[in-house]
Every structure is written in C-alpha cells, then in structure tokens.
Amino acid sequence: MRLAILDRGHGFGTKALFAFIRLVTRQPTPEAVKLVSYRPDFFGTPMKRFTHEAMRGPSTWSVADRELMAAFVSHVNACEFCIKAHTAVAARAYGDEPKVAAVLSDLETAPIGEPLRATLRMLGKLTRERTVGADDMRAVLAAGVSPQQIEDALSVALAFNTMNRLADAFGFSVPGPRAFEAGAKFLLAYGYR
C-alpha cells in the first residue's frame, strides 16, 4: 500500500476490528477493506452503499452474473487484486470455476448465454476504449438484453472501474488464493455494506 494512512491510519475501533477479523479468518486484512475503512465518511461508506446496491440489489442479473461482470471488467483493466478477488466470488456463486476461467480466457467461445456474452462484450469495450456508441448498445439490445439490464450492468462497471483504479494506484498487495477464498465467502454471505 503506497499510502501509510491506508495501511495503518485507521481509528482505534477499526484497528481492533481488523485484529479480530485476522484472528477469526487467519488471513491478512484485505487491502480493499483497509481502503473503504479509512475515513469512511469521505469515500468508503458512500462507495459501499453504491456497490452493494449494484451487486446485491434488485436486478434480473444473478449475483453470479454480476460478479462475473466485476471479474471481467477487472480483467480488461488488468487489475490483479480485483481479478483474483471477483474470479473467486463468481466461481463460488456459480459453483463453476471453469466457466469463469473460460470467460476470462476467451469471451467468444465461453459456455454462457448470448445476452450475457453481448453485455460483457460491451462492458469490455467501454472499459478498454473508455467510451461506447449507440451501435454497441443496439448490438446488446439485439441479443435480447433489456435497457434495464444494460443499466444494471453499467452500475457494476462503474463500481469496478473505480475500484480497479484505486487498487492499482494505491498499490494493493495481492495475497494468496486462501485469502481470496475467505473474501469470496464473506462477500457472498454479507455483500458489500
């Protein structure tokens, strides 16, 4: 972590909570948790509320689909921490790790439905080129995706285009797979609030 305040600048109560979580999970405090717990009034609390609604709020996309979108956006941004974190959540949510791996390795041949594929294609372009046009949206609509589903997917992309940038700019350290497994269990049980 490039800013010492994000590593150890938290208040006493937060530090005590981190120590308790480390004891229970036997894993280091995730860097994403450290970020959203630092002066949470400024960023963490409003960001967690937005992210929870995008990832767990009402939508016709399943939680697994939205976690896959999060992993996919992170993959296009080449954000190692977030790819690993949300690949683990999506794999657990689907109960299908090979499917998630297939999407990240080749979206066009992965065993998923066309509406999800078309949506991920558009999110990929938006993330890579930082803009999309009406034709890109027409292609998604033509695949049978509703305007509301597109809006829901764009909220997921907004959350992860933000968090990917922060993870990389602040230099989140990347722990081993067991830490991400523990994180995935937590995020599926409790969400982002």
Added chain:
Amino acid sequence: MTEIRQLRKALIERILDGGGTASRSQRRAAFENAGLTEPLRTLVQKVAAQANAVTDRDIAAARASGLTEDQIFEIVVCAAVGQSTRQYDSARAALDLAVGKE
C-alpha cells in the same frame, strides 16, 4: 429516481462538495482530469488512463510537492470516480440513443 441513481449521486457529491483536506477546486480538477499542474497532472492522468502504470515515484512526487497523504488519498479517489463516471455517462448516452430517447 431509482435507489442506485441516488447512491451514485450521493457518492459524487460527497467526494466533490463535502468536507475534505484537499480543496474543492483541486478535487473537482482531479475528477475532471483537467486544469492540474505537475506532479498531480501526471498522477491523475495515469489513474484515469492506466492506473496500473502508477508507481511509487508518482506518489512520492505528489508528497514532495507538499501534499499530505490525506490530500493524495482524496485526489486519487476523485480521479478514479471521475473517470469511471465519464465512462458510465458515455454508455448511458449511447443507450438513450439506441432506445430512441433524446
């Protein structure tokens, strides 16, 4: 207005208009990736365009220019939310065009 739109608006208003250690004009400039001078111009441009290219040296340069860690924290957050918001707005406008809304 749906819940999610209110939450998005609340996040943006908080980081730009609420209290902070960086000035509101500096946070706004970072959000918009416009009107900054070095070394923040480079840092904010990297956060917006290729965040995984940010280095220890970019953060050190911001510190050496006299900014506190809290100010750097706020500026980087504003830069990240600003870029992802521009992308979101571009996509929303494209969707409105595609469904025939003005």
